[in-house]
Amino acid sequence: MYKNYKIVVNTAAGRRRYMRLLIPYILESKIVDRYDLWINTNNNADIEFFKKIESISSKVHLIWQPDGIVNGIESINAFYKFCIDPDTIYFKIDDDVIWMEPYLIEKMVKFRIDNPQHFLVTPLVINNGFTTLLLYVHNKFKLKKGYNIDSCWEKGTFAKELHDLFIQKYLITTKYQQLYVEDAIIALNRFSINAILWFGKDLAEISGIIPGNDEEFLSLIYPTKKKLTCAWNGKAIVSHFAFGSQREVIDKTDILNKYVTQSFNEHKENPIYIQVQEIYETIEQNLKEINLKPHIYKDIKPKVQCKRKFSAWKFLPLPFRKLYAFYISYKKEYHTNNYIEQF
Secondary structure (H helix, E strand, O other), X not given: XXXXXXXXXXXXXXXXXXHHHHHHHHHHOOOOOEEEEEEOOOOHHHHHHHHHHHOOOOOEEEEEOOOOEOEOEOOOHHHHHHOOOOOEEEEEEOOOEEEEOOOHHHHHHHHHHHOOOEEEEEEEEEOOHHHHXXXXXXXXXXXXXXXXXXXHHHOHHHHXXXXXXXXXXXXXXXXXXXXXXXXXXEOOOOOOOOEEEEEHHHHHOOOXXXXXXXXXXXXXXXXXXXXXXXXXXXXXXXXXXXOHHHHHHHOOOOXXXXXXXXXXXXXXXXXXXXXXXXXXXXXXXXXXXXXXXXXXXXXXXXXXXXXXXXXOHHHOOHHHHHHHHHHHHHHOOOOOOOOEEEO
16 A cells, blocks of 8 residues: 555566566565466466466466457557556556566656656666657767668667666666656657556546457557647666567567566575576476466467469579568568667
8 A cells, every 4th residue: 555545567478587587676666466377378377377376476467358369469458447546556567577676666656746747657677668759869879970860669680789788787776766867748649558557446437348459559549639748757777578569579689688687686585586497497397287277368379371372583584583581581670680779
């Protein structure tokens, strides 16, 4: 509880390889009354991980997809109907938020209460489009000549460089507060909802019914319709691993391992952290057996891609095919770019 509000954190769960880092931050917070894991996956090993996490803390509750079908971000919107208690503040955090500054939840809940005029509030999120824009506008880093801010959410190589600089210059040295900026207000713009807080009473007005994509509706359509703004707390920081467009590249790097090391250094004496890591290791050691179990949800069949009836590819001379293949690989970022001049 905090100032007569119940505090409920929720995560659309999710991927255990990231959440082994996220969960300790949530469960270590003294003001969190409940941690709801929205089971939005059909991966047996991930689900088994969450079941075991539920057993170590009375704060953890598994929330199952109401329709019995999971389909990535398309099935998340159904969970919001559980987030409409008028006396509750909800804090939704993406499953791949892999670092938080100390007392982040407390800071964000206080900011939420102190700024009731905004529909959503969010911290600064390392590797988030608008946060990167804020850091850029406030001269926290400069882009190299020839690159622009559009690269900040789309490219995996940009994300790698951003994480590397954040870890080396601000995280390991505990100087992350140097990245703080003035609070910012946003309206009439969609933003990535990696970490957002709302009052349950606000979603109660629409019974928690979120049509279509939850990010587009919550950050853009609904607040615009209601003439509401959203806001950033410029003095609170979390780190988000990757967007889907970045993951192919960043998964091949050592970025996640660096955060694993950082997490160990921060939490190694904490019993909750130790339990979470032990559960993770147990799951990894029993993957074969776990994956033989039937799935809990219905399996969604992938959409069948129509085959092209005609392709000029095979008629191109070999040198042109090789050149085109090189161009495609370049576009997919199998190379390394340097975007940031200084940070």
